[in-house]
Amino acid sequence: MRQAAQLTQDPLDARQFELAVRRLANALGYGQESSPFLGAGIEYVQSRPYLPGDPVKFIDWRVTGRTGKVHVKEYEAPRQMPVYLLVDTSASMCVSSLPMSKYAWAVQLAGGLALAAVDHMNPVGLMAVGERDLHQTPTLARTAVMQWLHALRQYRFVEGTSLGKRVRQLIPRVEQRCLFMVLSDLHDPDAISAIKLMAHEHDSAVLHLQDPAERGRTGGGIFRAVEAETGRAFVAHGLSRWFGDDEAHALARAGVDYLSLPTDQPVLPRLRHFLKSRRSTRGMG
Numbered sequence: 314m315r316q317a318a319q320l321t322q323d324p325l326d327a328r329q330f331e332l333a334v335r336r337l338a339n340a341l342g343y344g345q346e347s348s349p350f351l352g353a354g355i356e357y358v359q360s361r362p363y364l365p366g367d368p369v370k371f372i373d374w375r376v377t378g379r380t381g382k383v384h385v386k387e388y389e390a391p392r393q394m395p396v397y398l399l400v401d402t403s404a405s406m407c408v409s410s411l412p413m414s415k416y417a418w419a420v421q422l423a424g425g426l427a428l429a430a431v432d433h434m435n436p437v438g439l440m441a442v443g444e445r446d447l448h449q450t451p452t453l454a455r456t457a458v459m460q461w462l463h464a465l466r467q468y469r470f471v472e473g474t475s476l477g478k479r480v481r482q483l484i485p486r487v488e489q490r491c492l493f494m495v496l497s498d499l500h501d502p503d504a505i506s507a508i509k510l511m512a513h514e515h516d517s518a519v520l521h522l523q524d525p526a527e528r529g530r531t532g533g534g535i536f537r538a539v540e541a542e543t544g545r546a547f548v549a550h551g552l553s554r555w556f557g558d559d560e561a562h563a564l565a566r567a568g569v570d571y572l573s574l575p576t577d578q579p580v581l582p583r584l585r586h587f588l589k590s591r592r593s594t595r596g597m598g
Contacts, residue, residue: 321407322467323417330421330466331459337425340581341588342432357490360384370568374513394492394516395436395451397483398423400465401497402443403474406522411576415522416468418576419496422520422584424462426494431455435492440483441465442476442497451491477503480511492516498523505560509567518570518591520584521561525577 325333360373363383376384400423406416423439430437436451439461449461476497493515495508511517564571572587574580 333421334424334428337421338428341425341429341585358387360386394490396430397438397491397493398426399440399442399493399495401476402441402445402468402472404470404472405498405500407468407470410524410526415498415524415576418522418580420465423496427458440479442479443472443474474501476501477507480507484511490515495519505563508569512568519564521573523573523575
């Protein structure tokens, strides 16, 4: 029955969608002479003892555990690296209390980020982390990126999540250091641990899309509900929270750059500031 469900598509026609994505790409790249996707470097050089002021995200946990003393990884000079966008296509992304769902935002943001990356000569790859088999290896071909984005515009209200599973499958397949950017509501119970594992070897960032109803702003009392992806029934209330500060702190401790993107607030300024902050912390400001 899950496979038989019909695909739904956003109301924008192809031209409107491409214009929206292009505007996002221009806004994300505006005023940035170098790529907003520069990471810490592609090639690992060595590990050395930690010095005050070193970013926590560069800690070499393997050497630290083996020696009992904190060490950090050093890489070659910053350079452009491949960007992988992991887009959550699961059902919970499509359910919304607002006209524009988390999923609609994720697809448009993925498009803007992808084109901005290509504009700065960063190869971009994309992967759906729901149940669909959509995967594009890093490329600089804008046509390939747009084809994949148009395929993403279609969605199902019954699709399960596989974020944790897909991340664990992808890590060993990627031979060089990449920037992984996750666009998700993080409803997969395995998501946090898988993303932390990914951050051991790759530059990692999470764009956490949140509907206002997930932050306890439904204005209602106690109610019964059904989880969109699993069909699991549960009882909640108007102040229920689905993602706490503990998980966000766990990602930060693992060296994952985290940004909360509430869909009832302006998204673009927050994302621009986030990308600019990532560049400045890597000595690119």
